[in-house]
Amino acid sequence: MKLAYYPGCSLSSTGIEFGMSAPVLAKALGLELWEIPEWNCCGSSSAHVTDHNLALALPARNLAIAEEAGLDVVVPCAACYARLKAAEAAVRSSRRTKEEIEKIIDRKYEAKITVRSLLDIIYTEIGPAKIREKVLRPLEGLRVAAYYGCLLVRPPKVAQFEDPENPVSMDRLLSAAGAEPVDWGYKTECCGGGHPTISPEFGLKILKPIYEEARYAGADCFVTACPMCFTNLDMRQKEVGKQHGTVYNLPVFYITELLGLALGFEARELGINRHLVNALPLLKHKGLLHPVKGGRE
Amino acid sequence: MERVNLSRELLHAPEVSRELKEHYGIDITRCYQCGKCSAGCPVSFAMDYMPRQIIRLLQLGMKEQALRSKTIWLCAFCDTCSTRCPREVDIHGVMEILRLEAKARGYITHKHNNIFHGIFLQLVKRLGRVHEGGLIVLFNFLSLQPFKDVLYGLPLFLKGKLHILPELVRDRGEVKKIFKRARSEGGVSK
Ligand code: SF4
């Protein structure tokens, strides 16, 4: 399956692990990714809260380039996905919007192609059964809290492939890889987006119950598909723990890192050595760092 | 506060409700104030009006008060409210519309928020992409808290997560033009 690939800005900096593991996993699953040449930032929430036209036009330029190549677009980052999808929906639903956007980007864009999240592709097109077949290093004994956050599942009319209150795609993929997903109540709770950075005085309050619930459910770690969620969860644990006189020590993984690990790739090539909450001791403890026989080069 | 007869107010459909319905297809008169939106909102603890109360203000035609609220700057646009509303009121959409209008009128109740998004867009305009290292440094500088999160700088850098130099889109002219045209098409940013 050949797809146009939109990595987004985070995947080369704060989300570097996602940027490394997504293409590695995609290739192993038989997905051919064609990176959209000269792609630009989707505008993220900043365009979204500042300027309606800009919020649609910035993602639309990338989509127009993919459309010219005749390929559907796959997006790993949940936040970029939401923006690209919103542009697609806006252009599809109104002729006037389509014309306005085309004028702004000075390219033709008819929303003939479809934007999909990488998680959706892995879950829907490849599926847990295929993953199970390919596992070389089962994630046995690893208790995972699958954390979806908001943008992968909401608004449901846009996100489409998941239940907005009780999503299961990551849980099922992780089960197929041998891990044990925990049952917990904060799967789709918002991580606060930019707030922990912009206004830590209350932004950090949003994160605490998420750490607390995952720990209470007996999870060893979090799994996410969003660089924003990842950064908030990974970077702020120490700080929030200190505020509350406790220590949180839950590594955060991208879904692509854990599936990659299960498929036999090494932690380093997936970027797992780059987390702020060191993930290697946990993996070592669970016996998941040993090279696999007949493993991948 | 003086008493208000809500059904009469709604019957006469204050301007605001009509405007939202006609321009955006959002019908706030459907809201029966059950509070489900506020109950699920992750940021409500920091807001001056609950999401439910913002809708109530609008039902009563008190838009000015809603526009000057902190709420619309604190909303994280997570869409929990709209997804759960039993009356299918797009509260998220309302927050968005109010926020854009407040910004256009210069009602800025959360300065840091405004600074952050402003820098973000400047970077996109100049570089085509966001340079996260630059974003944090500029934000701390312009929001007058130069040492905020400084402890994270070195670890992030060592893990290869922050770069000194930005990545660029080669043809930045195209992105710049998008900014220019978006505004002339009636976008609301300065
Ligand atoms: S959930 Fe819907 S009906 Fe209930 S208070 Fe909020 S907007 Fe009104």
Ligand code: SF4
């Ligand atoms: S979209 Fe805004 S108002 Fe609605 S639940 Fe999220 S933060 Fe609260």
